[in-house]
Amino acid sequence: MIASELLIQNPDGQTEIFPLTSGRVSLGRSSANDLCYSGDSGLSRQHLVFELVGTDWVVRDLDSKNGTQVNGVRIKAPHILHPGDRVAAGHLIIQHKTDEQATAPQTVLFVAETPSAISTTLETNLEGVLDKTNGAPGAAALTGAKSIQALIRAGQELLQYRPLAELFPLILDLSISAVGATRGVVMILKKGELVVKAAHGNDFQISTTVRDRVIKEKKSQLVQDAQFDAELAGHQSIVMQGMRSIMAVPLQTRDSVLGLIYVDTQDLIRQFTQEDLNLLTVMANVAAIRIEQARFAEIEQTERIFARELAQAAEIQRGLLPTAAPYVPGIDLDGMNFPCHTVGGDYYDYFPFQDGRIGIVVADVAGKGMPAALMMSNMQAHMQVYTEIEHEPAEVVARLNKSVAARCPGNRFITFFLGLLDPVTGQMSYCNAGHNPPLLIRKNGTVEQLKGGGMILGIFSGAEYEDHHIKLEEGDLLALFSDGVTEACQPDLEEEFGEERLAALLAANMNLSSSQVIAKVMDTLNEWGAGQSFADDVTVVIVRRTSAGQRPPASYSPSKQTYLV
Amino acid sequence: MSLSTKTRQSAGVSIIDLDGRITLGEPTGLLRETVKNLIANGHKDILLNLGHVSYIDSAGLGELVGCSTTVRNAGGRLKLMQLQKKISDLMQITKLHTVFEVIDDEAKAVASFGTGTGATA
Numbered sequence: 001m002i003a004s005e006l007l008i009q010n011p012d013g014q015t016e017i018f019p020l021t022s023g024r025v026s027l028g029r030s031s032a033n034d035l036c037y038s039g040d041s042g043l044s045r046q047h048l049v050f051e052l053v054g055t056d057w058v059v060r061d062l063d064s065k066n067g068t069q070v071n072g073v074r075i076k077a078p079h080i081l082h083p084g085d086r087v088a089a090g091h092l093i094i095q096h097k098t099d100e101q102a103t104a105p106q107t108v109l110f111v112a113e114t115p116s117a118i119s120t121t122l123e124t125n126l127e128g129v130l131d132k133t134n135g136a137p138g139a140a141a142l143t144g145a146k147s148i149q150a151l152i153r154a155g156q157e158l159l160q161y162r163p164l165a166e167l168f169p170l171i172l173d174l175s176i177s178a179v180g181a182t183r184g185v186v187m188i189l190k191k192g193e194l195v196v197k198a199a200h201g202n203d204f205q206i207s208t209t210v211r212d213r214v215i216k217e218k219k220s221q222l223v224q225d226a227q228f229d230a231e232l233a234g235h236q237s238i239v240m241q242g243m244r245s246i247m248a249v250p251l252q253t254r255d256s257v258l259g260l261i262y263v264d265t266q267d268l269i270r271q272f273t274q275e276d277l278n279l280l281t282v283m284a285n286v287a288a289i290r291i292e293q294a295r296f297a298e299i300e301q302t303e304r305i306f307a308r309e310l311a312q313a314a315e316i317q318r319g320l321l322p323t324a325a326p327y328v329p330g331i332d333l334d335g336m337n338f339p340c341h342t343v344g345g346d347y348y349d350y351f352p353f354q355d356g357r358i359g360i361v362v363a364d365v366a367g368k369g370m371p372a373a374l375m376m377s378n379m380q381a382h383m384q385v386y387t388e389i390e391h392e393p394a395e396v397v398a399r400l401n402k403s404v405a406a407r408c409p410g411n412r413f414i415t416f417f418l419g420l421l422d423p424v425t426g427q428m429s430y431c432n433a434g435h436n437p438p439l440l441i442r443k444n445g446t447v448e449q450l451k452g453g454g455m456i457l458g459i460f461s462g463a464e465y466e467d468h469h470i471k472l473e474e475g476d477l478l479a480l481f482s483d484g485v486t487e488a489c490q491p492d493l494e495e496e497f498g499e500e501r502l503a504a505l506l507a508a509n510m511n512l513s514s515s516q517v518i519a520k521v522m523d524t525l526n527e528w529g530a531g532q533s534f535a536d537d538v539t540v541v542i543v544r545r546t547s548a549g550q551r552p553p554a555s556y557s558p559s560k561q562t563y564l565v
Numbered sequence: 566m567s568l569s570t571k572t573r574q575s576a577g578v579s580i581i582d583l584d585g586r587i588t589l590g591e592p593t594g595l596l597r598e599t600v601k602n603l604i605a606n607g608h609k610d611i612l613l614n615l616g617h618v619s620y621i622d623s624a625g626l627g628e629l630v631g632c633s634t635t636v637r638n639a640g641g642r643l644k645l646m647q648l649q650k651k652i653s654d655l656m657q658i659t660k661l662h663t664v665f666e667v668i669d670d671e672a673k674a675v676a677s678f679g680t681g682t683g684a685t686a
Contacts (some may be wrong), residue, residue: 411631
């Protein structure tokens with residue numbers, strides 16, 4: 001709901017502001033009303049009510065004695081309030097304002113004015129003015145020194161870079177001074193409604209006929225007629241206040257009408273001329289093109305901000321992944337992650353455990369991009385805490401599952417593998433929550449899958465997990481990976497890289513270091529995808545047992561940057 | 566590449582025949598909407614025919630779980646039938662086969678809901 005408020009003007013001329021915080025506000029003499037004016041004899045006890053119906057505010061008269069008027073007409077049925085509507089009840093004048101209007105409090109009232117007998121209207125459009133200026137038959141349109149000066153000034157002022165918000169008052173100033181108007185207003189169409197963007201003067205009354213000609217027919221209007229007073233319109237009498245000269249022109253680009261410029265003059269001597277109308281028409285065209293440019297610039301700016309934020313998010317996410325593998329005697333360890341979008345849902349980590357074992361993690365959040373990255377960083381934070389509290393993989397995984405299940409949306413989950421490797425004995429305990437089973441390539445080239453596992457994280461908070469055990473012998477290679485590796489597709493063919501090809505590739509490169517193996521895997525995947533970008537996040541961790549290791553000293557900082565010696 | 570669905574009724578059970586790949590984006594959205602519409606129209610016993618589904622990515626798998634929860638919360642049941650080998654393996658790895666009842670034969674699957682009256686089926 002857009003924040004909105006009522007501006008209530010009492011007979012003393014003071015205006016009260018009443019913020020609309022509930023969906024119903026009643027007004028009358030009785031103290032039972034939200035708005036009580038016990039001293040206003042023109043009001044009934046229960047006079048009227050403002051109600052929110054869908055997204056619209058509606059005013060409804062509660063069968064009051066003197067009735068409720070909107071823009072001078074007594075309402076018989078609930079009335080949807082539009083910007084600028086004036087509600088009169090008793091001696092009160094009430095206006096409804098939304099946030100949007102709050103920045104430009106000047107009011108424009110559109111009135112269904114019946115053309116008076118003494119009104120004269122001149123009409124033109126942009127094409128007409130430009131034709132004449134280009135020397136077509138007819139009166140030369142913009143040859144006067146005043147017009148040329150005004151256009152040069154407008155060109156100079158509008159050329160400079162200005163944000164949208166500054167552009168509207170400038171356009172208004174240029175328009176007013178070009179034609180010597182007393183007052184003016186610039187209005188822009190927003191969702192079909194004209195919204196005031198800049199105004200000089202207030203209480204504008206613009207005829208709906210003029211508005212529709214300008215907006216719908218792209219016709220510039222110059223009207224000279226009897227002025228009529230909205231305050232008195234309620235009494236169904238039009239009071240002559242002398243002649244008034246007004247102009248309204250479309251803010252039009254080649255394709256569309258963005259809004260209008262309206263100016264008027266109270267000066268009885270200085271009335272607008274055909275040349276003024278032509279000048280304002282051309283200026284409005286220049287202004288509209290400039291407004292459109294500024295709008296594009298703002299959209300680009302928003303996109304730049306978004307791109308910068310995304311780049312920063314990616315940097316933060318890279319910071320959550322290990323920068324370098326810990327040095328562990330007897331173990332050659334390396335990993336890499338390649339998100340298919342700027343940020344991703346894959347995760348890997350290795351970190352020392354309190355008892356000297358190395359924790360190795362690979363995880364994959366369902367989905368991609370920012371949503372997956374957010375879940376991943378939350379999971380990572382919890383995991384770090386649990387690995388400091390718990391001692392075995394299944395305990396960590398069970399706790400992690402509970403915290404993920406409590407917060408994760410129904411259609412998301414995380415696959416998660418945690419292994420704890422003893423570098424001295426090569427024994428590894430592991431727990432797998434629905435992640436692709438890692439591949440163990442024995443020294444002699446035989447391939448084993450790390451079998452066993454439980455439910456993916458985030459589905460059942462009470463899911464149970466158990467530890468499994470395996471021993472890495474000297475010369476063995478363990479590969480942990482996300483499905484982005486095995487499901488990498490050849491373009492068009494849709495043939496997946498698959499586990500068998502991965503196993504064969506690993507077995508053929510047992511003599512390489514872990515980082516070289518990873519480079520080999522990435523190169524092969526790139527070739528497989530014929531250089532096309534990956535469709536999913538790709539993560540690989542390689543663990544090689546090179547020789548019987550030594551247990552690292554018991555005291556070290558458990559940071560993933562630490563080199564274990 | 567993408568997914569198409571056809572819905573039919575059999576003995577009080579709504580069968581959604583899925584064809585294609587259940588992946589992030591339009592396919593997961595289509596699956597969600599199809600199930601939601603059935604529930605909104607009072608069809609709470611739903612059988613997903615995955616016989617022609619060649620691939621489900623993690624988001625698709627998540628959507629299946631989400632649909633299952635939606636149906637259960639509405640007081641209905643969601644079952645799967647005719648899983649291809651790859652999908653079946655995926656269910657095994659993720660242990661989601663413990664969440665979903667999976668039945669291969671359509672007649673048995675429909676009968677397992679116990680909603681049919683026999684005579685009118």
